[in-house]
Amino acid sequence: MNAYDYYTELYLAKVGGEERQFAISIAECAEIFYCSARNAKLIIHKLENLSWIQWRSGRGRGNKSQIHFLKELDTFVKERINALVSRQQLDQALAFLQAHTLPQMLANQCWARVKKEFGYQTNQNKQKEQDILRIPINRQLTTLDPARAAITTESHLSRQIFDCLVNYKVDSDTFVPHLAHYWEHALDRTEWRFYLRKGVYFHSGHELTARDVVFTVQRIADPVNHLPCHWYFDTLLKVRQLHRYVVALTFSKPTPALLYFSSLNLAILASDTGYHPKQMIGTGPFKIVHSSNQLLLLARFADYFRERALLDRIELYVAPKLVGAKKMYDVPQIQADHATHAKRFEEKGSSYMIYNLNKSGPLQDKWLRLAMNTAIDRNKMLRELGGDRYCPSNSFIPNNSERGLKAVGDAKRIEECLGRSVYQGERLKLYYFNHQPVAVDAAWIKNALARFGVCLEPIPWPMDQFYNDQFVENADIILGGEVLEENVDLGLIHLFKDQSSLIRRMLDPKRLARVDQFMDLFIQAGTAKMRKEAFKQLEMYLNSEQLLIYLYHSRKEITFNAALSGIRLNAFGWAEFSKLWIKPSSSAEKLIN
Numbered sequence: 001m002n003a004y005d006y007y008t009e010l011y012l013a014k015v016g017g018e019e020r021q022f023a024i025s026i027a028e029c030a031e032i033f034y035c036s037a038r039n040a041k042l043i044i045h046k047l048e049n050l051s052w053i054q055w056r057s058g059r060g061r062g063n064k065s066q067i068h069f070l071k072e073l074d075t076f077v078k079e080r081i082n083a084l085v086s087r088q089q090l091d092q093a094l095a096f097l098q099a100h101t102l103p104q105m106l107a108n109q110c111w112a113r114v115k116k117e118f119g120y121q122t123n124q125n126k127q128k129e130q131d132i133l134r135i136p137i138n139r140q141l142t143t144l145d146p147a148r149a150a151i152t153t154e155s156h157l158s159r160q161i162f163d164c165l166v167n168y169k170v171d172s173d174t175f176v177p178h179l180a181h182y183w184e185h186a187l188d189r190t191e192w193r194f195y196l197r198k199g200v201y202f203h204s205g206h207e208l209t210a211r212d213v214v215f216t217v218q219r220i221a222d223p224v225n226h227l228p229c230h231w232y233f234d235t236l237l238k239v240r241q242l243h244r245y246v247v248a249l250t251f252s253k254p255t256p257a258l259l260y261f262s263s264l265n266l267a268i269l270a271s272d273t274g275y276h277p278k279q280m281i282g283t284g285p286f287k288i289v290h291s292s293n294q295l296l297l298l299a300r301f302a303d304y305f306r307e308r309a310l311l312d313r314i315e316l317y318v319a320p321k322l323v324g325a326k327k328m329y330d331v332p333q334i335q336a337d338h339a340t341h342a343k344r345f346e347e348k349g350s351s352y353m354i355y356n357l358n359k360s361g362p363l364q365d366k367w368l369r370l371a372m373n374t375a376i377d378r379n380k381m382l383r384e385l386g387g388d389r390y391c392p393s394n395s396f397i398p399n400n401s402e403r404g405l406k407a408v409g410d411a412k413r414i415e416e417c418l419g420r421s422v423y424q425g426e427r428l429k430l431y432y433f434n435h436q437p438v439a440v441d442a443a444w445i446k447n448a449l450a451r452f453g454v455c456l457e458p459i460p461w462p463m464d465q466f467y468n469d470q471f472v473e474n475a476d477i478i479l480g481g482e483v484l485e486e487n488v489d490l491g492l493i494h495l496f497k498d499q500s501s502l503i504r505r506m507l508d509p510k511r512l513a514r515v516d517q518f519m520d521l522f523i524q525a526g527t528a529k530m531r532k533e534a535f536k537q538l539e540m541y542l543n544s545e546q547l548l549i550y551l552y553h554s555r556k557e558i559t560f561n562a563a564l565s566g567i568r569l570n571a572f573g574w575a576e577f578s579k580l581w582i583k584p585s586s587s588a589e590k591l592i593n
Helices: 003-014 026-033 037-049 073-086 090-099 104-115 152-161 210-221 332-337 366-375 378-385 411-420 436-450 470-474 488-497 502-506 509-524 528-544
Strands: 021-024 053-056 065-069 119-125 128-137 166-169 174-177 180-185 191-196 236-243 246-251 286-291 295-300 313-318 327-329 340-346 349-355 389-392 427-433 455-461 477-483 548-550 552-561
Touching: 003 026, 003 037, 003 065, 003 073, 003 090, 026 037, 037 053, 073 090, 073 104, 090 104, 090 313, 152 286, 152 295, 174 180, 191 210, 210 236, 210 246, 349 502, 366 411, 366 436, 378 389, 378 436, 378 552, 427 436, 427 470, 436 455, 436 477, 470 502, 477 488, 477 502, 488 502, 488 509, 488 528, 509 528
Parallel strands: 128 313, 327 552, 427 455, 427 477
Antiparallel strands: 021 065, 053 065, 119 128, 166 174, 180 191, 191 246, 236 246, 286 295, 295 313, 340 552, 349 477, 349 548, 349 552, 389 552
């Protein structure tokens, strides 16, 4: 805390009306400041020197001092916020607003002032115009380590910083060269070779070579690192540098899915730095110039080996109050002159509930799981809750859900299943990630099951604690959701194979072994038709054993200012940052035909 924080907290604690002079003791000040009496005296002295208060010490033991607040709170706070905004210290402005419980009207005015600085901005910096995109986010980010990233926001940001050997092109359903300009494999696909582009540089200035690819593969393959995608290289015999720009991987078994693996999780790290939260160095279109719990600042990488980004900077701030229900890309300076458009898309994936089958208890009983599945009427849920929920699901793939759902809500069938189960009214802990729409889902599900005597206790859990195993150990059920990659096959592989997946963390070893049998067939499949059949068999197994409850598919809407160009949304609902741009205001006049 600084002097501004101390004055604000002291004012809020003592002033309730127009009167600004009060009796107060040093002990009271220490309690308000959360410090010792000695430090409270130093703070009071500092506020006096700043001419923000007048202080008259009480005479004699037990007599309180007198304080007179010289700065009216509204003026004081607005001046502070305006000063921070004018110096582009938005992280400090946000920290100030989030730290103090201001009167509602004052808080609304301050948040409105700060919000104007978000969206697409054009700033003059040392006589050079800079295009900046400022985005508020709901929470602190978890890891951006490409080998660990499992949450949509982190996955998207990681792709701005790091690059892969190959990329997937969704419109043609093919893999295309990226860091590797060419690759080849043995007929049985037990050996692969990748040929790297020359002149690709990391953000540190280090040239990318086969040594960096070898380092990245070995890092993931080493079980000591406990990376969730370690299984990629379960059958890897060796990885070696054949030439400065050629790397070879040899496997004990055919590995036809290696190009799928050569995606985000296999993004190449610099061998001399590796990955460290304070030193994230990749070859991507943006580099990190600042990273803290409240702010991530990305700058365009001028030496990027492909087409360089059109944005100069991207700034992401933790500011939940500025995050709307719809993701927005605004252009505040010209908003009055341009309409706002929206893009809607249907997410690939599904929300679902999964049981913790590593715990003993009534959920080990398939009859109870079947009763719960039958009791949740998805159609009714969607009618009553609406929002982004648009289609009941019985698969992670929306097109598969069109086959229709089995009958739900049959009271007689539900009671029959419960009667055959061992359930005796035990309270079951339903953990969910602390996001408003998910909290609404949890409350609705609790009420739906309570009608039949099934008792749920919804417990919120912060998304930035996704990788913390405590909630998995404590939960009986987790309410989650999966948004698949643009490459749906790759998304399914991650969902069922990565150790960070809720499915792998919640299912017991015996059932996981069965899941792995289906996924091995999926991964080894030589055609899309064979993969589709393997996944169909897997979902039939999940449904027959009642291992999870599919809930619904989601539809998202992204709004953006019509002046903003280059909008291309990925499967996670994020725009590709490197393609965004805006026409300068000086070019707004119409062309003459």
